Amino acid sequence: MKHEVSLEVNGESKRIAVEPRKTLADALREDCGLTGTHLGCEHGVCGACTVLLDDEPIRSCLLFAVQCEGRAIRTVEGLATEEGLHPVQEAFSRHHGLQCGFCTPGFLMLATWIAEQDDIPSEEKLRDQLSSNLCRCTGYQNIEAAVRETVERMHEDRSS
Amino acid sequence: MKPAPFEYVAPTSIADVLSHLVAGGGEAKILAGGQSLVPAMNFRLARPTSLIDINRVKELRSVTVDAGGVTVGALVRHDELQRNTIAGTLGSLLSEVAGWVGHLPVRTRGTIGGSLAHADPAAEWGVVAVALDAVLKVVGPGGKREIPAREFFRSVFVTSLESDELITGVRFPRLSADIRFGFREFSRRAGDFALVAVLAVVSRGSRGTVDSARIALGGVASTPLRAAQAEALLCSGRIVDETLLREAADAAAADIRPPADIHATSEFRRKLVRNLVFDTLTRAALLD
Numbered sequence: 001m002k003h004e005v006s007l008e009v010n011g012e013s014k015r016i017a018v019e020p021r022k023t024l025a026d027a028l029r030e031d032c033g034l035t036g037t038h039l040g041c042e043h044g045v046c047g048a049c050t051v052l053l054d055d056e057p058i059r060s061c062l063l064f065a066v067q068c069e070g071r072a073i074r075t076v077e078g079l080a081t082e083e084g085l086h087p088v089q090e091a092f093s094r095h096h097g098l099q100c101g102f103c104t105p106g107f108l109m110l111a112t113w114i115a116e117q118d119d120i121p122s123e124e125k126l127r128d129q130l131s132s133n134l135c136r137c138t139g140y141q142n143i144e145a146a147v148r149e150t151v152e153r154m155h156e157d158r159s160s
Numbered sequence: 161m162k163p164a165p166f167e168y169v170a171p172t173s174i175a176d177v178l179s180h181l182v183a184g185g186g187e188a189k190i191l192a193g194g195q196s197l198v199p200a201m202n203f204r205l206a207r208p209t210s211l212i213d214i215n216r217v218k219e220l221r222s223v224t225v226d227a228g229g230v231t232v233g234a235l236v237r238h239d240e241l242q243r244n245t246i247a248g249t250l251g252s253l254l255s256e257v258a259g260w261v262g263h264l265p266v267r268t269r270g271t272i273g274g275s276l277a278h279a280d281p282a283a284e285w286g287v288v289a290v291a292l293d294a295v296l297k298v299v300g301p302g303g304k305r306e307i308p309a310r311e312f313f314r315s316v317f318v319t320s321l322e323s324d325e326l327i328t329g330v331r332f333p334r335l336s337a338d339i340r341f342g343f344r345e346f347s348r349r350a351g352d353f354a355l356v357a358v359l360a361v362v363s364r365g366s367r368g369t370v371d372s373a374r375i376a377l378g379g380v381a382s383t384p385l386r387a388a389q390a391e392a393l394l395c396s397g398r399i400v401d402e403t404l405l406r407e408a409a410d411a412a413a414a415d416i417r418p419p420a421d422i423h424a425t426s427e428f429r430r431k432l433v434r435n436l437v438f439d440t441l442t443r444a445a446l447l448d
Contacts, residue, residue: 003168020168020211023198042161043199050265057265062198066168067191067213110265131350132263 007068009034010078018065025049027065028075036076036105040134047133050106051075057113057132076105079112087157088112088150097146099137106133111147115154126151163201167210172217177326178301180212186323190214192235192274195266220273220328231297231331234273242267249335257284257343257359263351273327276312279319282354282379284345285330286313290384291359291376294332300325313383339363342443344436345378348423354379355424356432360440362394370394370445375408375437380418380429387412390437400445409438 002017009032016031023042028034028051040046042061049061052074079086088111091097098104107130114121114129121129130144171177181188189208191197192215200206214220220235223246230246232254244255261267261275261284275285276296288294289309296307301324309330312319321327335341341361345354357378363371373394375387390412398404418429 001167019165021163021165021201023162023202026162042202044195044262044266047263047265053268056268058269059195059265061202062194062269064168064194064198064211067170067215128350129264132265 003066005065005069007065007070008072010074011072016065020064020066022065023061024051024053024063024065024068024073025060028060028073031065034075034077038102038105040102040106045134046103046106047110048103048106050109050133052109052113055113055116057110074109074112076108079108086112087153088115088146091146091149091153092143095142095146095149097138097143103133103135103137107135107143107147111150114147115151120151120155161202161204163198164204164207166208168213169210170213170216174217174219174299174326174328177212177214177217178299178324180210181324181326182301184208184210184212188212190274190277190326192277193237193270194274195262195270196274196278196280214326222329224329229331229333231329232272233329234276234327235271236273238262238267238270238272238275239264241272249337249339249341250332253335253341253343253361254288254332256341257288260284260343260345260354260357266351272330276330277319277321277327279313279317279383280353281313281316281381281383282345282357283384284343284354284357284378286384287357287359287376287378288332289330290386291361291374292332292335293374294330296327297329297331298325299328304328306331310386315382335361336363340444340447342440344440346432346436356380356418356429356436358433358436358440360437360444362441362444364400364445368399369397370400373445375412375441377412377416377433377437380416380433385416387415387437389415394441394445402442402446405438405441405445408441409434412437 028037038048040048044059044062051060187209191211191213220233222233224231238258238261241254242258294309343359345357359376361374365371373391378384390408393408413430413434418426420426
């Protein structure tokens with residue numbers, strides 16, 4: 001039996017009808033047509049499904065859509081605006097922080113959250129935060145450099 | 161894989177949670193953070209016929225301080241504990257241990273109550289609960305009861321919770337300012353469940369001896385357990401030095417029959433215990 005769920009995705013109101021067992025990840029992909037959120041493992045280990053729920057990073061494969069009534073979700077599709085790419089996307093492009101791109105949406109949302117926090121993480125802390133997500137292609141160094149640049153740029157933008 | 165179909169309810173009071181649990185006849189499961197339950201459901205290792213989402217039950221989120229301790233609500237998230245909003249040594253301990261639970265996006269949803277109910281023998285909160293002799297606060301149709309941590313954990317994924325009961329919180333005793341602790345866990349990849357986890361909590365005497373010692377081990381048995389021989393050795397009145405700590409670590413390693421599985425041999429786990437007990441005791445009993 002389907003439940004009606006109203007949620008906000010990237011600032012837009014969405015109303016969907018889903019079975020309780022449909023995860024948020026699948027609801028975003030299938031019912032909202034937003035296939036940017038990827039499924040790598042479906043048990044919370046890889047991070048490819050990471051989205052922001054009320055501005056906090058979560059594993060969307062471990063949450064059911066019915067749990068998200070009235071909540072605000074941000075996905076990779078919400079990063080760019082009409083003015084252009086989000087700073088995190090520009091940084092990933094500049095630093096070659098992706099190859100196949102499968103893990104990338106998860107990293108972009110995680111990195112966006114990191115850069116939106118008040119404190120600037122140390123190298124050790126940033127690595128600990130980024131270790132939340134798996135990448136099979138890049139070896140992580142370019143991802144780390146891209147996120148480091150994003151953090152610095154977004155902090156600068158906020159203080160100026 | 162996708163989970164099997166289930167019914168979903170999201171009550172807002174403990175009374176409603178309990179009536180749903182009773183109506184479920186043992187086939188209903190509580191949904192808290194979902195960071196352990198939903199993976200099991202995605203694998204179809206767990207197939208509850210209904211899920212009772214308790215995330216809207218506000219009273220489960222509170223943290224209450226009393227004269228002798230702190231009761232942490234079952235729904236308090238790991239990252240809330242990591243942010244160290246509880247005062248004193250206990251708050252520092254909970255904050256440090258919380259950072260070891262999974263990864264950041266797991267900590268934003270996962271809850272302490274959920275972790276304790278799931279009862280993985282390597283889970284951090286089980287080790288803390290057994291080390292500090294915490295008390296689980298539980299409610300069921302028959303009323304409230306309190307279960308000491310050491311009686312709560314029965315076996316791997318098995319606790320003394322009845323199928324119609326709900327953990328409402330866990331009470332930890334206050335830790336005085338002179339208490340020192342050390343926590344370490346080892347896993348092959350950062351963020352995985354620990355192969356071995358150790359918490360040492362020590363109160364040092366004034367003459368360089370140990371007044372009290374608590375050492376809890378996770379991942380070495382079907383439940384977290386205390387290293388009783390090591391604790392007794394530490395409290396035997398000897399001056400604390402590296403030799404004593406090594407003997408205590410050896411005693412902890414000798415005292416256990418760790419499992420062998422695809423992740424590690426028994427001998428490897430034993431060696432881990434020896435090293436991690438020494439490290440945590442060094443932090444808790446020797447260093448300033």
